[in-house]
Amino acid sequence: MCGIAGLIHRGRVSDVGAEMTAMLQALKHRGPDSTGFAVYGTPKAGEYVMRLKLAEQEDMARGHGIEEVVEGRIAEVERRMEKRGARILSRERVRPYAMRYELRLDGDPEALARYVEEVEGTEILSLGHGLELIKDLGDAARVAGDYDLARFRGTHAIGHTRMATESDVDIRSAHPYWAFPYNDVSVVHNGQITNYWLMRREMERKGHRFMSNCDSELLAVYTAHNLAEGMSLEESLRRSIQEIDGVFTYLVATRDQLGMAKDTMAAKPLVLYESDDLIAMASEEVAIRAILPQEIDTWDPYDEEVRVWQA
């Protein structure tokens, strides 16, 4: 079933980490397997934030010297960063298997990302100026607590509570997906994509990489491809309705935009609230009410509806 949520503040910074946590916790019943956040802070010129995981959560419980393996992977990742010209400004080991780096990078971020991901067991969750992507097993309150999301301030965020149906219960298959290698683009999705393999092969022929077998990752790769081709976010969302089969509602966030698209059958839910300074959306109204308890006007977008909002 899965639950998705998004919010964007127009022209101001807010406690988007805490707000998205409240929204996703209200959607816990739609998917208790994993929870993910893509939150957008205030970018600093020339600086990047990279979040990556070095093992799956369940790997850490197995023992067999995994701690030493992860230590080795961290050392190798940092060696590769420096080799590609990245200067590490700060490092934080947010979980035994997850790191957060602030970097100054003059080179090509895509080349850096590809080089770092060659380290076994390593997956970059996000790399961008504003985007920070956090996902793990468990509900929103647990993941937000583990990653200290309550103090995160920013302009917008999207999130996802996952009920695994098409692929495994692991971090790799959890949403949001970063639109690799396109900086600051992330996607959450509720639905099933029926021409996934056809579209995936087409994207792979064009040189894109997939890290999971989750159909939702296709939307991130597809969006990244379209944006790299010079398409606007709105154009990409509109095209996806024609080219991607299945039932879906999905949200895309960029550094300063938030967009939504609904399939031609309008089979997956989304409730929208829009005011002058805040736009909030979720699979169920109860999530919007978690941050806006007062009486508000909400509505369902229709089939093939596409909307994009600016931060």
Place this chain on the structure above:
Amino acid sequence: MAGVNSQEERARDLGMTTEQLTGRTQQRFFEPSEEERFVYPWAKDVDFNKRGEIDADGLTTTEVNRRIREMMAEGYGTIVIRNPRGKHALGVGILNRLNLIIEGSIGYFGVGLIDGPNVRINGRVGWSCAENMMAGTVVIEKNAGSTFGAAMRGGDLVCKGSVGSRTGIDMKGGTIIVGGDTGALSGFMMQRGRMVICGNAGKNLGDSMYDGMIFVGGTIRSLGVDAVPAELTDLDRAWLTRKLRMYGLLPERGVDHFQKIVAGKQLWNYDNLEPTEKKLIL
């Protein structure tokens, strides 16, 4: 192609493409003369002038619904629910006379499976509001989600705002009135009843409908399979005027501009076939 033609001919010989529906879809589910069918033996004797309130803040859906039943047992005929804040499945399965007033918006599957209460919701409703509703009235002041009134059998279901997709899907009776627009596939597989859309209708309106009537005051993006326009009769005008006036939705210019959509009845209708006839075409 010969096989297809042969099958078409046999179907035509059976009268499948021309005859009127006479099977179960025309069955009367309630006989007005059988008075005892209108009250359940376990129904509570409530007084509409006895009014009580439930503050849903901090309560679960189950706790709110249980409290409604307890209050009906105590004779409350008017119950106000405050702070519903998008909770799902509020007010379901009420088989009793009752004035239920919900001050705010509710989530999915609200007031489903009801038989008799008059419900007013001063907010918005989520997906599948009043699903399988059997009798009574539900009036929603704001917008509604998709599958509004799915499989409803009787009563009046009114949304003064706009409604999502698949409004009245599998509708088997009663009346749905929408003050604004509806989304795609409204009236999909509709079997009986009447739907009134004062605004615009989305694509594939009335797709695969068996019977029933859909009235649209605005534009129709497209008609679904076997949904066809029909002439608006004087009886239709009188009914539309009365119903829309009742809920404060009668347009200033009247109802003459409404379009009427009915089933073309050209699709296969398995309902009319005897087992031996089915064998012929399968």
